[in-house]
Amino acid sequence: MEVTTRHFRQSSARACRDVNLRAVLDHTTRYFQSKRQASLETFEGRDAHFARARAARLNALSRLPELLEQLEANAIAAGTIVHWAADAAEARAIIVGIAKAASARVIVKGKSMVTEEVALNPALEETGAEVWETDLGEFIVQLAGEPPSHIIAPAVHKSRQDVVELFAEKLNLHGESIPELTLLARRALREKFLSADMGVTGANMAVAETGSVILVENEGNIRMSTTCPRVHVALMSLEKVVATMEDAADLLRVLPRSATGQRMSSYVSVLTGPRGEGETDGAREMHLVILDNGRSEVLADPVLREALACFRCGACLNVCPVYQTIGGHAYGWIYSGPIGTLLSSLLLPRSETRDLPFGCTLCGACKRTCPLSIDHPKLMLALRERTAGGGGNPIGAAHALLARHPLAYRMAVGAARAVDPRLDLLARLPGLPGLSRFVDSRRPPELKTPFTARRRKKTQKERS
């Protein structure tokens, strides 16, 4: 998809004005929050499980090069073909190569953010193959020609009526109720699964000690994509590796609860190599593509690398007041919300993402919600510092200059009080568009007799 992160300010303002979107977001984020909350209330030993999950992720990051080599060796031993992709173009080339070698005419895809990240679909389509997103939400946004708007629920921004019209227009399939529409999608995609030559999925994690890829889902489309077609390709961003199956089990205890409030997602597949001898289904050929795309550079930054600990439960999106207000599309790339702001800033060119870390009130709701205790606000500030590059915002810099000199500071405030005690005029000076907009919707505070003067007067009175 086209990267439009540089228009974040404008697109967020546009999203705010979309009344329907606001209603959908309100409903969605409340829904996920209440599911999650209910599930966590009955989660025995929650804090210990969260801490173990965090340790599993951080431990993996701390041993990343070694674990990736171990993963590679064990995956190869299990019969998986392993590829390394430095960037999106390499990942596309590798997977297109696999598709061509397999003469793949129909390709089915499981939901995967990382395949969106490398813009895989258009590249596969160029080979002449049909490419089908098979997660219901992804299928809907694919038909609509839109990117997903939420990590967990890609089509939350679409109403039932939208889907009715979309299915009629694009598939000539007619249904009204949500179960009917779901059944139509099942039938349409069932055909594709059965005729597919290749299945492409992401990977929720990969286990170094066994060479396994673990996939977590609710619909069964990922199981279909890995069971029916001859070839299975898993595209994994490199930070998703964990050291042991024990670590993976610890993460599985936390991920579904935090994402959807389920004790376990409907389907978890632990895939270790292609089908064994004598088996009648499962891919005959399994590929694991390990993708970097800018992540390895982040590992040297002691603060920002914490973003790589994320396992994409999406909980931070649902609690973020900004995400709740503008939704996923306004962020301008596939990743949205607090973690999306961090990932986009780390993976895209800096010139494209200057505004992203400022689109955050630093309220910390994300940090308090994250099961892995990722300190999003701290990382947001580190990114702001990187963007500011020593300088700051002009208003902030002027304020800081004055604040370093108390006399000048007092004189400036005194002067302001003399000409504009209600602060209505100063805020409207040209060159401060944000400030004038601010005072349009908030009556500015009055400049009163300062506390210091009041206190001095009071002490003098008491003395005399």
Next chain:
Amino acid sequence: MHAHLFVPCLVEDCQPEAAEAVVAVLEHLNVEVRHPAGQTCCGQLAYKTGDLKNARRLAARYLDVFAAPGPVVCPSGSCAKMVRTYPALFAPGTSEHSRALDLAMRTFEFCEFVAGLPGADSLGAELATRACYHGSCQLQDQTDDGAEAPRKLLRGVRGLTLVEAERPDRCCGFGGIFSLQFTAVSEALVEDKCREILALEPDILVSAEPSCLMNISGHLARLGRPLPALHVAQVLAAGLKKETPPWK
């Protein structure tokens, strides 16, 4: 016992009554209040715009302003939090770093400080009012006791009915520089907050964060539904006098 009063810039010039109330409550609890000279800004604005150089300079100033030993008390959760961030601004091993650690340890948000004082449980404040408390997100990062302190103090005021908006800890949309750069989002958030507050039909709006008070009350005023916006200290001080002042 004595304490040094740290007056946030917004309070100094726009809500001086809050600082006066802090003095009244502390003195009522037999704390001698000192007010170190030379206070301007703790560096929060610079820090949050990514301007670490200026944040560091202002932090270094405050290490001097508050060099004298003894607790530092501030009627703002976010400013107190900024001082707790100071150690991260200086390299470990430097004298600034150790002074920053010391200052961070002895800096308290007003409510958390008062709640820990002897006599806080029996302040004897009394005020017949329906108060909507806004629990600023900036106080959430404190210990649970710190985040709960304002509620605890307000519950101790006889006659006061404490109500909280539907999503009490949700951000009001201010976020400093955020409100200037993402004006539409900021406005949408303060609209949400005001709607939820007005639904409770309170007499007053109370918070321990002056910037939230400014943001929310400013929008309420533009809506034509103004509410007295008070710092927790102002409510306590009024309650100690047992009279409702003509809130401004």
Next chain:
Amino acid sequence: MSGAATESRAAILATLRKGVAAAPFAVPAPPARPASVSVTDSVSGDAWERLAAVLAPLEVRLRMAGTRAEAAKHVADIARERHASTYTRWDTALDGLGLDEALSSLTRLAPGCCQELAQADLGLALAHGALIESGSMVLVAAPGQHRAASLLPPASVILVPRRALLPDVSYLPALLVRHSVNGKLPACLNLITGPSSTADIELVLVRGVHGPGVLDLVGLDWDD
């Protein structure tokens, strides 16, 4: 591996090594994993009852069988309720339960390609593990234990031997080891927790989007 790919591999690993060396991690030791509630913990109630309680909100029904005949009867009942006329099942693992006799009025489809199995109305498989805490059935694929049996038919039946009962997902590593053959891990292990589901349209829950819409369990409550 092509030349370019080898190059990328080396470059990625080198950057990662440099990163770890530049800023070594300090990973605090995690707390101990909270103890699992054991299967035989009578204080928490009967294991089967606990499993049934976890599965109830997922609309999964657990029927208990004390004998092979009872199990076969349950399966026949389920087939009737689901209006099934064809079925597919795991081989050896389920032999000896008399299932084919109980389903003699139905056509059994042999395992093979997905196209054919997609015609089956009912799929029968065996749980190698049943995780009480989450209600997850653990199914290990192997010759005669095809993956499609629990995936393609609209109605899925999983038979759960008493010995399969386990506390929770912390037993996953042990299960994989137990089902390894000559040190080779099974190519596919699935945790199945309830029927296939989606809430992708307006967050309305619908069962059975790509996988089975209904899941029935039969507890085989005897020692073997």
